[in-house]
Structures are given as structure tokens and as C-alpha cells.
Amino acid sequence: MPDNMLDRINSPDDMKQLNRKEIKLLCEEIRTELIETVAKNGGHLASNLGVVELTVAIHKAFDSPKDKIVFDVGHQCYTHKILTGRREAFKTLRTEGGLAGFPRPSESVHDSFVAGHSSTSISAGFGISQAKQIKKEEGYVIIVIGDGALTGGLAYEALNNAGRTQDKIIVILNDNKMSISQNVGAMAKYLARIRSKPTYYKFKSTVERGIRHIPFIGKKLRDMIFFSKSILKNAIYHSTIFEDMGFSYLGPVDGHDINTLLSVLDIAKRQERPVLLHVDTIKGKGYSFAEENPKDFHGVNGFDIQTGDYFSSVNSFSYIFGDYLCEMAKRDDRICAITAAMKSSTGLKKFSMDYPSRFFDVGIAEQHAVTFAGGLAISGLVPFFAVYSSFLQRSYDQLIHDIAIQNLKCVIGIDRAGLVG
Ligand SMILES: Cc1ncc(C[n+]2csc(CCOP(=O)(O)OP(=O)(O)O)c2C)c(N)n1
Secondary structure (H helix, E strand, C coil), rough: CCCCCCCHHCCCCHHCCHHHHHHHHHHHHHHHHHHHHHHHHCCHHHHHCHHHHHHHHHHHHHHCCCEEECCCCCCCHHHHHHHHCCCCHHHCCCCCCCCCCCCCCCEEEEEEEECCCCCCHHHHHHHHHHHHHHHHCCCCCCEEEEHHHCCCCHHHHHHHHHHHCCCCEEEEECCCCCCCCCCCHHHHHHHHHCCCCCCCHHHHHHHHHHHCCCCCCHHHHHHHHHHCHHHHHHHHCCCCCCHHHHCCEEEEEEECCCHHHHHHHHHHHCCCCCCCEECCCCCCCCCCCHHHCCCCCECCCEECCCCCCCCCCCCCCHHHHHHHHHHHHHHCEEEEEEECCCCCCCCCCHHHHHHHHHHCCCCCCCHHHHHHHHHHHCCCCCEEEEEHHHHHHHHHHHHHHHHHHHCCCCEEEEECCCCCC
């Protein structure tokens, strides 16, 4: 007889047998496994600790691989890997020949799509869903996207495209208020406004239930209000941007409460159109050092579990670049700095504090960052965009069309180009 919960889980089907108390224990064991492995091997700790209950609830409520789960960025897929037959292999996370730190369809049938670069999940998930329809295959597509990833334009192109359909896609917005650093921008503010009304979802279902129980016309009336874009509906439901785009909005709900998650996933399954489920989570949940400092525990090279001490380099190429830029900015007030949600890791933290009016965190939006730099440059300023080479791939068209053809003076500080140890 296995003496812990994890020993019983060799595939998502094994989850179905567990009761609520056992699920709670399972979540605790998963957290321990995540902390111990990442402390040794390095990896994305805080993001993974934040989605333990969510991932367990998804696997309990749905049937992978018939139902497809698509993770945005993919750095938060560790619990998913542990629950889908890769618990032993998890010890080899990010080692040579070992388990990948991101979803890899070549590794498991439960990994639906390769990820790494942000904001792709809704596009990929919608494609998978449309293919299911053409091939007459059953099943849901569950998409897990963070509030940081939702700052990328690609996500809106996909919402715009999917919102006009009746596809069974459930977009789960994992809102932990953080990108790598604090999430910024108008959408972050908008989500904060929704979160500040925790009674919204409850109120909505109470209203719905109330209307449905009016004799004879209740259900019809409820459908009429719910599926219309009427002023009446807005007055009752305070419709969100997601509803206005054709999604059924559910939330915000506590992303660490398994019972709530299971109930709301059940409601999501019964909608006859795409759903956006807004889930409120804590980045780093369950490990005090990561909860207090989610930015530094976003990605770590290993750490001491007892003290929370982690290795950090203060003299990297990026820091030297950032310091030098501050020196230059002192002499030249045309100099501006731009980051796409990576202020610290690209070395721009000091600049952001010394010159806040000339510093721009544009969100995970590399294409916008380059064209925005073009706008600054054509107006006589000297923008520096600091970016990892891999993410700059997003901006090839903007580099050519919006910078090079116009001969604009923009400096692109390209980090992590070439081999990275
Ligand atoms: C195109 C692109 N730019 C930058 C990154 C680097 N990056 C990895 S995770 C992350 C933050 C993601 O935030 P969120 O989606 O909210 O997930 P969380 O880690 O908070 O769970 C960033 C900026 C990336 N993966 N892809």
C-alpha cells in the first residue's frame, strides 16, 4: 500500500479516485516535490507553486489527453508533468537528457503544444479546437494563460478570432498580479478592478438562479439576458471586456480552493461557447521565501530550502550594460530605455529608478517595443531596447519596416545571443 498520495498517481486517471481530503494532501506533496527538485536543479519555482491546485483541479475535472491542456509560456507545467506519469523523471528536470522545463509533445501525449515564448496559448488552443471540429473529435481545450502573458498582442488576436465561435475552449486566466516583476499596463489595472469585486461571480450566479426560477419564462428570460448584448444585461452583470468579445466570463475565484475550482470548472464545461475563467492566485504560494519575493524566485539556479538563499550574479553582462546606460543617460537626456517585462534580467532596474520618466516597461510586447522605439526616435530621442535575442525574434518585421527602412537611430541591446550555459 503506497504511503503517500503521489505514489498512487501514475496517470491523470488515478486522480479521479481521490476524495477532497486526499486531493489536499496531494497538493502538499506536490509542493514539497517542486521545492526540493528546483532547489537542486534550478527552474521556475514561484510560477509553479502558484498553480498546484489549479493544475490538480484541471486534471480532476477533465480527461487528458482527449481534452487538451495548453500552457502559455509553459514554465508553469511542472505539476502537470508530475501528474502525467513523469514523477520519477521529474528528478531529472532540466538536466542533460532529462525532463524538459517546458511542455514537449515529444515527451508525453499529455503535452499538447511546445511553449517557451509568451502569449501563444489561445492561438494554439483555438487551432486545436477547430481541428477537433473538422476531425469530429470530442473534447475540450483548456488554456492556462498568466496575466503577464495576456499583455502580449498575440493573445488579443486569438481572443478576437475565437470569440465569434461556439467552441468548447476554456481560457483560464491565472491572475497572480505578476509578470516576472509586478505586471504593468492598462490591462493589469483592469484586472485589479475586477478582482476588487470578489462578489461578482457569486452575484452573477445568484441573479442567474433567481431569474431561472421565475415560473414558465425563467429559463427563456435568463437565456435572453445572458446571450444578448443588451443594456439590461450590462446593468445586471456589469459585462467584462471578455464577455463583450464573445466569451462567457466566470470569476474571479480563489485559485487555491480546490472545491471552488472544481465547481466553477463544472460550470465552465456546461457553457455552449468559449469561456474565460478568471482565477486569483498567489505566485510562490506555500514557500514563504517565494511568496515574499516572487520576482527572484521566478527562475532560480538552485537555492537553500531552509534559508531561501539563492545564487545571484551582480556582475553579469546585463548589469554592466545597465550601469553604463545610466552613465550615458546622465550626460544625454535624449536617452530612453525600454523593456518588454524584463526590467531586472536585462539590467535596467537601476535606470528605471534613476530616470523613471525616460523608462518604459511595455509588457510582454516585443513587437510594440520596437515600433514604439521608432516613434521615440523619429521625435529626436535615443531609445535603447534591452531584450533577450530569443524574444527579439518576434520583432523582425518591426526592425526592418519601422526602424531600418526609415533609418532611425534606435539601439537594440541584445542579450543571451549565442550559447547560454
Ligand atoms: C515573447 C516572450 N517575452 C518574454 C518572455 C520571458 N518571460 C517568461 S515568463 C514571463 C512572465 C510571465 O508572466 P505570467 O504570464 O503572468 O506568468 P507567471 O510567471 O506570473 O505565472 C516573461 C516575461 C517570454 N517567455 N516570451
